[in-house]
Amino acid sequence: MTDTEGYVDQAMAGLAEPQPMYKALRESTPVFRSPQAVVLSRLADIEMALKRTELFSSSMDAVDLGNIRPLIPLQIDPPDHAKYRRILDPLFTPREMARREPRVTELVNEMIDRFADRGECDFHEEFAVPLPCTVFLQLLGLPLEDLDQFLEWKDGVIRPEGESGYDRRHEATAPAAQQIYDYFERAIDDHIASPRDDVLSSLIAARIEGEPLTRHEILDICFLFLIAGLDTVTDSLDCFFVYLARHPDHRHQLVEQPDVLPSAIEEMLRWETPVPGVVRVATEDVEVGGCPISKGERVSPLLGAANTDPAEFPDPELVDFRRNPNRHRAFGGGPHRCLGSHLARMELRVALREFHRRIPDYEIKPGTELTYTAALRSVESLPLTFPVPT
Amino acid sequence: MSRVCVDAERCEGHGRCYTLAPDVFDADEVGHAVVLVENVSGDLEAQAAEAEKNCPEGAITLTAAENRR
Numbered sequence: 001m002t003d004t005e006g007y008v009d010q011a012m013a014g015l016a017e018p019q020p021m022y023k024a025l026r027e028s029t030p031v032f033r034s035p036q037a038v039v040l041s042r043l044a045d046i047e048m049a050l051k052r053t054e055l056f057s058s059s060m061d062a063v064d065l066g067n068i069r070p071l072i073p074l075q076i077d078p079p080d081h082a083k084y085r086r087i088l089d090p091l092f093t094p095r096e097m098a099r100r101e102p103r104v105t106e107l108v109n110e111m112i113d114r115f116a117d118r119g120e121c122d123f124h125e126e127f128a129v130p131l132p133c134t135v136f137l138q139l140l141g142l143p144l145e146d147l148d149q150f151l152e153w154k155d156g157v158i159r160p161e162g163e164s165g166y167d168r169r170h171e172a173t174a175p176a177a178q179q180i181y182d183y184f185e186r187a188i189d190d191h192i193a194s195p196r197d198d199v200l201s202s203l204i205a206a207r208i209e210g211e212p213l214t215r216h217e218i219l220d221i222c223f224l225f226l227i228a229g230l231d232t233v234t235d236s237l238d239c240f241f242v243y244l245a246r247h248p249d250h251r252h253q254l255v256e257q258p259d260v261l262p263s264a265i266e267e268m269l270r271w272e273t274p275v276p277g278v279v280r281v282a283t284e285d286v287e288v289g290g291c292p293i294s295k296g297e298r299v300s301p302l303l304g305a306a307n308t309d310p311a312e313f314p315d316p317e318l319v320d321f322r323r324n325p326n327r328h329r330a331f332g333g334g335p336h337r338c339l340g341s342h343l344a345r346m347e348l349r350v351a352l353r354e355f356h357r358r359i360p361d362y363e364i365k366p367g368t369e370l371t372y373t374a375a376l377r378s379v380e381s382l383p384l385t386f387p388v389p390t
Numbered sequence: 391m392s393r394v395c396v397d398a399e400r401c402e403g404h405g406r407c408y409t410l411a412p413d414v415f416d417a418d419e420v421g422h423a424v425v426l427v428e429n430v431s432g433d434l435e436a437q438a439a440e441a442e443k444n445c446p447e448g449a450i451t452l453t454a455a456e457n458r459r
């Protein structure tokens with residue numbers, strides 16, 4: 001086995017520091033055929049694949065999450081994709097997210113209250129997991145007591161037990177998927193009966209050329225929100241706090257120069273790339289960088305490799321909170337650019353600001369071995385210790 | 391003096407421009423970029439240049455405009 005293959009194998013199992021793998025791939029085999037997919041690691045190829053959706057489709061054939069219809073809008077390609085984004089994008093603009101910020105600030109502080117006096121916490125379990133899930137429930141207008149149920153379903157489709165490959169995912173994920181559909185059926189009924197100021201009510205009220213969305217369309221949007229909105233912010237929080245715990249100088253910079261926060265978040269998104277890659281499927285026989293790809297083959301643009309490509313980023317290994325410009329692709333690009341990017345940025349900004357205001361110094365509990373999860377980069381547990389605030 | 395142009399075909403609503411250069415760009419109802427001030431100089435020109443080099447889709451261009459007196 002070559003080094004590169006070894007790296008890719010490890011990546012499937014979750015890598016603490018994937019950046020050396022990105023570099024090795026880019027320098028040795030920028031178009032790499034792994035058993036699961038053809039992996040792209042050069043920024044130019046990745047950008048091309050993300051933009052050219054007619055060649056590299058994001059359809060249901062790319063990833064199986066147990067769903068029985070395409071997830072909207074992720075698994076619908078242009079031109080139909082645009083009609084859904086026209087009604088979804090307005091619900092997730094930076095301005096709309098700013099409106100939600102005060103409530104998220106309260107929520108973050110309530111969570112910190114629960115462990116601040118203890119001098120330690122499991123950051124993953126007590127903060128990174130419940131925060132995005134609670135925000136999601138509030139945003140959609142769902143009961144907060146459904147939190148644990150949601151977490152179980154999310155893991156059931158993203159990390160099905162005993163199954164890590166691409167091909168046998170359907171059986172492993174279908175039961176949880178069915179429960180998700182059933183749950184949202186009931187939630188939609190409830191919101192039709194009593195509309196309120198939340199995203200689910202907005203979806204019910206939305207019109208495309210005068211027509212409301214069908215029941216199936218609303219379900220397929222809700223399903224996507226659940227898998228796209230919960231795990232990814234958890235992953236980002238885990239990655240960022242591990243980084244900051246291990247790099248006190250960077251952490252001090254955040255505490256002492258609060259104005260650096262927005263660009264620090266962009267830089268940590270670049271460096272950590274919590275969603276390291278996406279998956280597409282070739283719609284015809286194509287060639288990328290001299291490598292033939294057959295119609296129907298899976299293709300994986302490695303966003304993390306794009307984000308460390310020296311063709312775009314001078315000194316890509318240097319983490320500089322004031323890096324400028326920073327055209328990172330952590331949220332992808334092209335028509336399928338992450339719909340929730342502004343929600344994610346708002347959650348991350350509030351979480352980092354409030355946490356460091358209240359707990360500026362912390363470290364990973366000595367002796368801890370961090371285990372990263374596959375595909376999406378969270379850690380299984382992140383014990384932090386810190387001085388009790390006086 | 392520069393002239394600011396957004397290629398609407400390329401813009402995907404990343405929102406970097408109106409975040410980094412709020413005096414030059416705004417968002418439309420879906421969060422795509424709208425140019426507020428087309429001809430920019432001084433501080434506005436500097437802001438617009440920041441947006442141009444940070445746009446992930448390369449959708450913004452600044453071109454030298456004739457300085458009319």
